[in-house]
Amino acid sequence: MAMTMTEKILARASGKAAVRPGENVWANVDTLMTHDVCGPGTIGIFKREFGAAAKVWDRDKVVIIPDHYIFTADDKCHRNVAILRQFAREQDLPHYYDVGTPRYKGVCHIALAQEGHCRPGEVLFGTDSHTCTAGAFNQFATGIGNTDAAFILGTGKLLVKVPPTMRFVFEGEFPPYLMAKDVILHLIGEIGVDGGTYKAMEFAGEAIERLEMEERMTLCNMVIEGGGKNGIIEADERTFAYVRARTGKSFEAVAPDADAKHVFYKRWDARTIEPTVARPHSPDKRATARSLADVAITRAYIGSCTGGKLTDFASAARVLRGRKVAVQTFLVPATTEIARGIGTETLEGKTLLSIFEEAGCTVSLDASCAACLGGPADTFGRINGPEVCISTTNRNFPGRMGAKEGQIYLASPYTVAASAVRGRITDPREFLA
Amino acid sequence: MSANRIRGQVYVLGDNIDTDQIIPAQYLNLVPTIPEEYEKLGSYALCGVLDAPPYVPQGRTKTPYAIIVAGRNFGCGSSREHAPIAIGAAGGRAVVAESYARIFFRNCVATGELYPLETATRLVGEFVTGDEAEIDLDASTITNLRTGAVMALAPLGDARPVIDAGGLFEYARRTGMIASTAHPDVREAVPVNRVVED
Numbered sequence: 001m002a003m004t005m006t007e008k009i010l011a012r013a014s015g016k017a018a019v020r021p022g023e024n025v026w027a028n029v030d031t032l033m034t035h036d037v038c039g040p041g042t043i044g045i046f047k048r049e050f051g052a053a054a055k056v057w058d059r060d061k062v063v064i065i066p067d068h069y070i071f072t073a074d075d076k077c078h079r080n081v082a083i084l085r086q087f088a089r090e091q092d093l094p095h096y097y098d099v100g101t102p103r104y105k106g107v108c109h110i111a112l113a114q115e116g117h118c119r120p121g122e123v124l125f126g127t128d129s130h131t132c133t134a135g136a137f138n139q140f141a142t143g144i145g146n147t148d149a150a151f152i153l154g155t156g157k158l159l160v161k162v163p164p165t166m167r168f169v170f171e172g173e174f175p176p177y178l179m180a181k182d183v184i185l186h187l188i189g190e191i192g193v194d195g196g197t198y199k200a201m202e203f204a205g206e207a208i209e210r211l212e213m214e215e216r217m218t219l220c221n222m223v224i225e226g227g228g229k230n231g232i233i234e235a236d237e238r239t240f241a242y243v244r245a246r247t248g249k250s251f252e253a254v255a256p257d258a259d260a261k262h263v264f265y266k267r268w269d270a271r272t273i274e275p276t277v278a279r280p281h282s283p284d285k286r287a288t289a290r291s292l293a294d295v296a297i298t299r300a301y302i303g304s305c306t307g308g309k310l311t312d313f314a315s316a317a318r319v320l321r322g323r324k325v326a327v328q329t330f331l332v333p334a335t336t337e338i339a340r341g342i343g344t345e346t347l348e349g350k351t352l353l354s355i356f357e358e359a360g361c362t363v364s365l366d367a368s369c370a371a372c373l374g375g376p377a378d379t380f381g382r383i384n385g386p387e388v389c390i391s392t393t394n395r396n397f398p399g400r401m402g403a404k405e406g407q408i409y410l411a412s413p414y415t416v417a418a419s420a421v422r423g424r425i426t427d428p429r430e431f432l433a
Numbered sequence: 434m435s436a437n438r439i440r441g442q443v444y445v446l447g448d449n450i451d452t453d454q455i456i457p458a459q460y461l462n463l464v465p466t467i468p469e470e471y472e473k474l475g476s477y478a479l480c481g482v483l484d485a486p487p488y489v490p491q492g493r494t495k496t497p498y499a500i501i502v503a504g505r506n507f508g509c510g511s512s513r514e515h516a517p518i519a520i521g522a523a524g525g526r527a528v529v530a531e532s533y534a535r536i537f538f539r540n541c542v543a544t545g546e547l548y549p550l551e552t553a554t555r556l557v558g559e560f561v562t563g564d565e566a567e568i569d570l571d572a573s574t575i576t577n578l579r580t581g582a583v584m585a586l587a588p589l590g591d592a593r594p595v596i597d598a599g600g601l602f603e604y605a606r607r608t609g610m611i612a613s614t615a616h617p618d619v620r621e622a623v624p625v626n627r628v629v630e631d
């Protein structure tokens with residue numbers, strides 16, 4: 001029977017020769033990830049249900065990455081990290097990335113990839129909706145709640161319904177001013193915030209093959225904003241090079257069968273996609289950047305698992321080099337590896353960090369989720385009033401970055417940087433000749 | 434929370450009520466398995482909603498509205514289980530919506546906090562906040578007791594017994610999917626029963 005990549009991974013994980021969409025299967029889990037916001041509750045349920053002395057099903061398959069509320073004075077946030085630390089100690093977990101140590105990483109979805117936990121053909125569940133980011137590595141990856149995560153901690157399995165697949169194909173090459181963020185915002189505008197509900201979203205075509213891994217991650221990261229269960233991309237030499245540099249574990253990628261069935265199929269000429277923005281308060285409120293040129297902004301933000309990777313900062317630097325920002329512009333790297341990269345990576349002889357400082361940006365090198373989800377009042381870059389912010393993050397729901405009076409426009413790092421320079425929403429083509 | 438009928442006041446919302454509106458991120462430092470923090474989460478339920486009367490009155494921990502009627506894609510956004518828990522902790526018992534985001538629906542079932550009921554037609558215009566209504570789970574109907582209108586709900590199917598039992602673990606135990614007491618061998622008990630997924 002012809003299968004999609006998602007179907008093949010779930011068939012293998014459930015010990016079946018084949019599965020079809022709609023079927024419920026018990027999948028064996030390769031990796032379970034949790035963080036400081038959902039980990040303490042997951043651990044609480046695990047202990048309540050399996051007993052205080054219970055052991056996790058496989059220590060090597062549990063990954064705990066505190067990342068959300070780290071650089072804050074809030075006591076409960078510190079208490080929550082202490083719960084993770086205690087659990088990691090009593091379970092002797094090898095993949096715990098503790099705060100305040102050299103092992104600290106930052107935003108879980110990026111750290112998972114950088115630390116070699118994203119492997120082709122495997123099954124990853126995480127207590128975070130953007131776990132779908134790992135689909136960029138040909139992994140079946142999706143978000144779950146604390147109760148399901150606690151069930152996995154005890155049993156190593158989870159019942160999953162096999163999703164039907166939507167296939168999005170991009171022919172040719174994306175223009176140089178375009179980023180994966182524009183592509184995914186364009187798609188979400190097309191299918192709506194619930195267009196992918198219960199479905200796998202598969203990206204293919206020459207333009208996707210040309211994307212580097214961080215850009216593919218951006219694409220898969222935001223499938224959840226279209227309601228998708230998982231995003232997935234075929235593995236290629238680029239994938240293998242990234243993964244092999246970061247793990248010695250063996251893995252087996254899956255490729256789609258040519259005659260696999262899809263519930264949705266569409267092809268685009270990659271050159272036709274324009275710099276795209278999502279207007280407040282929903283990721284599917286699509287507009288072209290050039291059509292919003294009369295929208296004045298009061299701040300800009302570059303960070304998060306969506307738009308806080310090294311590629312994102314390097315792209316912003318291309319626009320910001322030798323220019324000044326007109327509004328306060330907050331920059332925060334997703335992980336510590338990226339924070340180091342900002343200090344060492346250069347563009348025309350200058351480090352990204354010096355380019356940002358000379359442009360007048362407000363840079364924090366404390367890698368974390370920061371203001372992507374608002375967080376405690378003292379969070380870096382948090383919106384605390386009626387700000388109009390253009391951001392490389394993934395959600396512009398009311399109050400997402402703090403105060404619910406705030407308005408958030410989502411865009412690519414190019415568009416955010418160009419808008420920061422002008423003080424109004426700006427098509428980056430004005431700066432990228 | 435096994436019961437056939439759910440009766441109470443209705444709270445009306447629109448489309449795409451996301452988890453940041455249901456429980457804003459600044460309250461995610463609360464851990465749902467700690468009893469006083471569970472109560473606290475309830476007091477903040479739906480406090481991020483724009484342009485609506487408070488779901489939980491100022492200074493209270495419980496809501497007067499047992500039933501939420503909403504439009505499409507209820508619970509979109511994050512996987513935070515704090516969302517159905519906050520509504521359940523506040524005393525909400527059922528949501529009646531045209532559709533749900535996948536993870537929210539699954540979290541309602543897994544926690545047993547809330548009955549996520551679906552409707553084939555849009556019911557937002559059939560109610561105003563404060564109406565008294567009654568849900569009949571066996572008959573799959575909701576009645577507006579002010580207008581007398583009776584409207585159909587999609588049957589909950591496999592999700593119902595899980596929520597009736599009080600969530601995934603209690604259901605798994607009752608049906609023999611996992612051992613009835615916490616025991617290290619629990620992980621050997623490969624679950625066989627078909628239960629609801631998303």
Ligand code: SF4
Pocket residue numbers: 068107108109128130303304305306368369372373394
């Ligand atoms: S950066 Fe934002 S979207 Fe990503 S995991 Fe953190 S809070 Fe979630």
